[in-house]
Amino acid sequence: MVAERHAPRQAWRIVGGRELRDIWVGGRGLTLAIAFSLLLSVVAYLVATNQALNFLEQRESVNLTLQVVIAVGALLALLTAADAVSGERERGTLETLLVTPVRRLHLTVGKLLAALSLWVAAFAITTQYVWFLGRGVGIVGDALATGLIVGSLLAVFLASLGFLVSLFADSNRISLSLSLLLLLALFAPTQLPSGAQKGWAGDLLLRINPITAGEHYVGKIVVDGHSWTEDVSWLASPIIAAPIFALIAAFLGARAMRLSGGASG
């Protein structure tokens, strides 16, 4: 018999590395990135060149682009995380992971970080479009920094949410559908008539929802030209939701990652 081997101390890096390769080399990451890039190109071209369609002021164009990348990046991170456990279950690959000596916390961290790579890629693609649309009005730096902070907080929040759904869902289809439904519910207040968004109830609704609050903050910086601190209270719910959901995902991932979803097992 050979000497007993111990699980690697930083197994999350090995798991994360493998997941990244599965997403970007063998999976759909690259295809999604190219599709997103094409979408942004069309939007940017129309906004920047077509006089008939160019109804937006330059700052609003940048804001629109940031809202798109935050929504799409968060959506991709959410759906990738929603597949993380239930997908492995359905493909029959989870059991072989669970019988390794790697701690389930490391599996959770590795998978969450890999899911976040889609947000990082989406944001990286967007930087050149923001630069192009925002050149000349001195907004590019602030816009990119705000977008990065808010988008990262929302991506962490949504990826953790998707992971939690995946952890307990009975099937991958349920996990993906429920995650998408939750995302739509979170985006729903942005579609409310402006009247409904006013008053203390409307204000509260926008502030407690991390997505609406984050997008509102980005708009205040990019469109209204406010300082970073002027509307910082709008960042409260994204700042609270991201770490709390990440911690809950890590905690439950470490304790409740099981071969079957639901309450069994």
Add this chain to the structure above:
Amino acid sequence: MSPNVTTAVEARSVCKQYGALIAVDDLTFTIDAGQILGVLGPNGAGKTTAIRVLTTILAPTRGSFAVAGVPHTRPADIRRRIGVLPESAGYPEQQTGDEFLRYHARLHGHDKASGRSVAKALLTEVGLDDRRHSLIEGYSRGMRQRLGIARALVNDPQVVFLDEPTLGLDPAGQRQVLSLVRRIANERGATVLLSTHLLAEVEEVCSRVLILNRGRVAVEGTVSDVARRAAAPRSAKLRVPPEQVETAIRVLAGAQGVGVARGANGLPGTLAVTLNVDGHSPEMNLGLRALADAGVPVLSFELEGARLSDAFLAMTEAG
């Protein structure tokens, strides 16, 4: 495993319950190091659940067990010492066999260099060296099962759990997998727990057998012990040249220890023989000797009820 441990797996009154459903009930058995234990049972007998409990995937509802000398209260330590091929294991289609094994070697504590060499050695051992850089999506079922067995060996485990490793394989694939199972025990010195519903597999490779029925152990022991305990043979089939069937029936009718002999379905010249004695009795030879004395050649002879399949049916139908 500490050097003195000779019991590779020890289960004491292990029970796994899902609500009102008892999947495994009072499972008690031991396997000595180096043995191959065949776990038999009809569908739903609790084989897979028992393996999942013993491999720490599921927590037992009651009872205790130890694997490689490690109690079940230390699941992470058990996982370091075992290799598992789960039932209907899935594989990442977009990885190559080499990538898949290197990844699992890393998860078991190998560094990059040793992971690479372990992957290469194992792929050679299971006969997949020439396909090591092919995507798993192009592997046949037999190749995937051999890859799964290779994965179960990346940590040089002391105990290997194989859940239905030959399920869905053609005869050639089954033979390759069984040959691997034998090598795991003989050359690596590992203990193997092989779950299957194919009796022939157990008779071919296992030193001991455990028959599960409705979550409980119906019988446990060596293959021959279990077969003997389950059913004492009381009938036999023999074959003589077709033109000498009538002579054979006449000779057997007068032979001691033989009740009735008559023609039977099957190959021409096949006779079904009812015995008056236990098939393991030396008196059984009297009928054969009578045939030899009468100049009737016996082309084949087989006792019925002395096989594991008879034991299996007796144990599982009785339950």
